[in-house]
Amino acid sequence: MTSPDKPEKEIKFEPPDQNAYICKQIDLFQTFLCNRDEQREKLSNAIPLWDCLPLYSVSRQWAHKMRKEGNFPQLLIRDSLYKGSKIRIEIQPARILENGVVTEYYPGANEELIEAALRKIATIQNHGYYDESTPRYGVNFSIYQLRKELKNRGHARSYQEIVLSLRILARSSIEITANNNKTKIYDVSNYFSRLSSVSRFDIEEDPHARWYVEFHPLITKALKAIDYRQFNYELMMSHDTQLTRWLHKYLIAKFTYAGRGQKFEIRYSTIKRDSGLLESFGNHRKAMQYVRKALTELADKGILEPKLLSIDGQENLIPFEEAKILGERGQTEDVIYTLYPAGKFSSESKQANANLNRLLEK
Template structure:
């Protein structure tokens, strides 16, 4: 094969009109809700992809490591999903900053940008699904993306947004599992494609049309209808990254949430699968961060506060905890028990009904 043909194959081909109006994207953009205002608060979560510790390296922690000369060339994290042991290996993006090559791991800003783009992809004439590849992506302008981020309380400059897009397009994530029945191996950049079409030139053109193609695991989930509608606006309103991760985790795992039904998770599980507590030197500090995140979820209407009695005293708490004490009389682990709010329970039931509706519609269309 000639190099000329290779270059032609790699050249970006904008999606066709049909890709914006096909069965898969129509289902993806269909929510079960009462009115348009409620629809505007919804997006879709992808259980496997959203439960992986993809954004565990903060920009601040990375800068400290760079100064100390301890910045990792690869980030290796072990986690679990539905009982399967999964290993992920993240390679940072290498970007040219005014002649200096700098490495960036995807962090909080990149996660917010991805979530905002996934929301934009649920809008008509923005999300597309190309059956011939297959590929799933979104068409947008930087102005539109910045407007969406600002609307959700996460204002970013033009340069900050473009930097995050480049980091997501250059950082690669390798996902593998040795499970005999459900083997996984996938290696790709977070965004499998980032392209722009601009008449005025790339530099700060507010009308330039950008295209992002999401990770192949998201494309596979679109095809299999392995996604769940959830309250995106509420998730984006949480102030901490850990609270947002826990929200998505509950959306993915607590699928039969009913008022009064409990859900249990361990501190060790949260630490392992979120990857967000490694920066705390002691478990005690990490446990405090988890408590604060649960409090945030309760204050924002995700969890039902619990009234606990301690002798004559009473206190309201977002969870019950069972401390596991080790041989040295130290807390080795904590089992947290939480209860869904009426709002979260209602949203979970509606998400279940929507999944069933979409799958029935998909089967009927075949």
């Protein structure tokens, strides 16, 4: 037994071996097709499957409202569809002890931004690492560095807010079941499979302490299989709403053939199902307004190309086309949105295709 006069021996976290920072998988993940360093600063990698799932669909405001009403769900279930496979995810909230009270948190917009920023930091030399023996893929960083990255992208957060989000990601569990005609895939893990801090001081007093995050196994698998695409991270982080960011990432994953004259169709029902971000709206009308607002922002940011259409004899420039699907009583049951890529998005998509082909050849 340990003597009461002597503290228990501290459990020391062993950082990854240096070879994990210079392996082929990391070298490829940190390689982008661009002409200048300033362009490279704007780029990161999207993970198609992971980024299209409804992972961060519960806002703090909605969660607070559900707690007050006594409707806070013990388990969050979302259904999605990806490349013909039906995907069901079950999310268990993180239980965090704060001031003697246990509060449950589902990962939301704050945690989405934290993960995106960490994936960006992982593209910096000597920050991202990959260990083939486990396998595990992660990043080392300081809270100061992460705060600076978020602030530079317009999402300033306090030290305490960032640490809370890290703990939520490390303690929230996500169970993923995917079914197609041939196989069934099952995976359960926390959003971050590991969260560790190495410091000589108390972590609240050392913003420069080194932290280590290991990403979800699906992200690790994508790294190994080179199932990722470079994209304009700076632009994605600049969007005003969470739905705009999700739609941007969805187009990156699905609209890989974007070019002049090409179009992309997506239904309101698909956005509602796959994003999970419209559940808090009381009716379809408000939710559809939110979708229109997000699509309009994509056009304003140079991702979608507005179209000149004649409406009631007058020429109007519209950011997207929409065709309503009406029910028997004339109510709108669904909407088909037709989107056209702007030159900027088309160019970035072609560049991402070229970079992916280059990586696969290595």
